[in-house]
Amino acid sequence: xxxxxxxxxxxxxxxxxxxxxxxxxxxxxxxxxxxxxxxxxxxxxxxxxxxxxxxxxxxxxxxxxxxxxxxxxxxxxxxxxxxxxxxxxxxxxxxxxxxxxxxxxxxxxxxxxxxxxxxxxxxxxxxxxxxxxxxxxxxxxxxxxxxxxxxxxxxxxxxxxxxxxxxxxxxxxxxxxxxxxxxxxxxxxxxxxxxxxxxxxxxxxxxxxxxxxxxxxxxxxxxxxxxxxxxxxxxxxxxxxxxxxxxxxxxxxxxxxxxxxxxxxxxxxxxxxxxxxxxxxxxxxxxxxxxxxxxxx
Numbered sequence: 001x002x003x004x005x006x007x008x009x010x011x012x013x014x015x016x017x018x019x020x021x022x023x024x025x026x027x028x029x030x031x032x033x034x035x036x037x038x039x040x041x042x043x044x045x046x047x048x049x050x051x052x053x054x055x056x057x058x059x060x061x062x063x064x065x066x067x068x069x070x071x072x073x074x075x076x077x078x079x080x081x082x083x084x085x086x087x088x089x090x091x092x093x094x095x096x097x098x099x100x101x102x103x104x105x106x107x108x109x110x111x112x113x114x115x116x117x118x119x120x121x122x123x124x125x126x127x128x129x130x131x132x133x134x135x136x137x138x139x140x141x142x143x144x145x146x147x148x149x150x151x152x153x154x155x156x157x158x159x160x161x162x163x164x165x166x167x168x169x170x171x172x173x174x175x176x177x178x179x180x181x182x183x184x185x186x187x188x189x190x191x192x193x194x195x196x197x198x199x200x201x202x203x204x205x206x207x208x209x210x211x212x213x214x215x216x217x218x219x220x221x222x223x224x225x226x227x228x229x230x231x232x233x234x235x236x237x238x239x240x241x242x243x244x245x246x247x248x249x250x251x252x253x254x255x256x257x258x259x260x261x262x263x264x265x266x267x268x269x270x271x272x273x274x275x276x277x278x279x280x281x282x283x284x285x286x287x288x289x290x291x292x293x294x295x296x297x
Contacts, residue, residue, distance in 0.1 A: 011042040012135050015066035017059075017084055019077045020047050031120040032070055032097075035127035041068070041135060063087050068134055070127070072097040073113075076105065091236060093134050095127065146196040149183040149237065151279040151290060157184075158279060163293045173296060176207065176251045181229060181279075182244035185237040193243075194235040197282040199228045200247065203275050206294070207249025226280070 014036040018024055028045060036043035046059050063069055063083065069092045071084040087094045096113045098104055104113055114130065116123035151158040154166055168177055181200045185191050202225055209217040209225060218226045229245030237243055278291040 011040065012067040013065065014041045014043040014068045014070055014131060015062045016043065016045045016070045016072075017063075017080050017087070018045070018072035019075070019080060020045075024072070027072070027120060027123065031116070031123040032072070032127060035124045036070075036131055038124070038128045039131040039135065041131060059083055060086065063092060064090060066092065068092075068131055069094045070097065070131075071095070073108070074099045074103055076103055089235075095130050095134070097123065097127070146191060146193050146198075146281065146283070148187055149185055149191060149193070149198075149243075151198075152180075152182045152184060153277070153292070153294065154179050158290060158292050160290050161292065163295055165295045165297055167297050172251075174251045176210065176249060178210075178246050178248040180244060180246050181227075182242050183229075183237065185239060185241050188239045190239060191237045192235065193237060195283060197228060198243070199226045199280045199282070200245075201226050201278040201280055201289075202247070203277070205275055206277075207251050210248040210250055 016028065016032055018028060018032075033043045044062070046055060046062060049058065049062075063086055069084075069087045071080055071087070071094060073080060073084065073096055084094065084096070096108065096111055098113050098115055099118050101113070101115050114123065114126050116126065153164050156164050158164070166179070183198060201220070204223045204225065209227070216228045218228075220226045227245065227247055229243060275294045275296070276291065277294055278289050281288050281290075
């Protein structure tokens, strides 16, 4: 029996997502696993492992720790699609396979696929080259400095103590309205925001949240709300990309949804025309705040 040398680095790992069906056994063993082995990697499927806990938790863990994920999307198996989406959300290096291009859904057509037409020899050769290329190329990790992201309100860049004027007619302001807040990545690199949280702090004078059960809104004082906004998945902002959030409010002129005050004069009157807002950025080092003013005209 060969003795493992001390200090030998472990092989890179390839985790495979595909249906657990006998018709795929040769594709996995003679095609995918053989290709990974030839590329110098250790390859596994979850059904080859012994583990405790649920199979889904095990799959999540293996995707997180794998150097490369290989997913066979032939016949559009829903479990494989779900797990592939998780791998993409984590930013994992993922190689997509399919026997026929007709199985590639619209949302994935911009991703490179190895189309192998059921030919195992073709799959093995092309996949070996692809795995080897990924393992030999240093992974470009997202930059983690979220401070480069530039906040915007209604499409206008925010600066500390800046005054932003918003034009809205009296009726809509009193009845209810919405505005957009966002973060723009002006750089040519991907920015990781996984260890940050961005929120907008706004006064009740602008209105109260339309969706009262929305957990992204928090009432932090009697007259103050906070609304968080982050990517829906991926926790990254691509080069020249955006995080955006629409904030929908019930206007201050409403007593309750659908009931307008009878007093036309009070309904048309401006309520706290000058409104103090702020963008808050929470990181592991603490919180920073960028205050600004919104003037309703």
